[in-house]
Amino acid sequence: MGQKLMGPTLPAEAASGDAVADMGQDESVLILIKHCRDMKQQESCLRLVTLLLLLSCTTLFVFIISADLRQRGDSGSSGQRSAAEQHPAYSKQKQLCPADHPQNTSHRPHIHLRSVDAENRSNAQYIKWNVEFGERYDEERRAIVIPKTGVYFIYVTVTLTCQEEDPAADFNRFYVELRSWNKGYDMPRLLTKAWNGITCINSEGPRSVFVGQLFDLLAGDHVSVWIGAGYNLIMKSSFGAYLA
Known part of the structure; x- marks a missing residue:
């Protein structure tokens, strides 16, 4: 009469529980990876927006400075011309140059x-x-x-x-x-x-x-x-x- 060797066996419920646990862990990992990707995209967008704002502010600042310097230069030139026109030498030169005043x-x-x-x-x-x-x-x-x-x-x-x-x-x-x-x-x-x-x-x-x-x-x-x-x-x- 033959004998059968019997090893330890897991219950069916235990095997099914482990499979469900493994599937739950994989899904959590995928969600975490997707969340990280979304965070990186948002961070890149924020950096791009910040860079654009910085360039806009720099351009505006340079434009304001240039306009101010140009206005000061025009005012200085006008003042120099007015002072020169009041000088007697300028008046004499103006009289001696008839081509400028035909x-x-x-x-x-x-x-x-x-x-x-x-x-x-x-x-x-x-x-x-x-x-x-x-x-x-x-x-x-x-x-x-x-x-x-x-x-x-x-x-x-x-x-x-x-x-x-x-x-x-x-x-x-x-x-x-x-x-x-x-x-x-x-x-x-x-x-x-x-x-x-x-x-x-x-x-x-x-x-x-x-x-x-x-x-x-x-x-x-x-x-x-x-x-x-x-x-x-x-x-x-x-x-x-x-x-x-």
């Missing part, structure tokens, strides 16, 4: 004259003129009258040529002076002078002589052109003045 050009004195053929073409006399445009010409003194005190550019252009009655010579001398007269000193005053000439024996052709310079003149000054030598060489000439 609307004021028409009020600046300017006169231009053309010479008149003289019957007496001897030396040591003043040239007589016809007015091309402008005002304040004293026909008696053959002079331009300066209307107001200031710096004027005075110019004279003379064209020299050999006349038929000129004697044959190696060189015919020409001498011109710019002179000024005023009631205050009642004596002609030399402003500037020029020497030149022309050779007639070889018929070299006409020659131009130009004299131009800035002069500080007073109101009432009479500026005229005096010929000391070579009056008979003058073919034509012009004379003018304008406020610089």
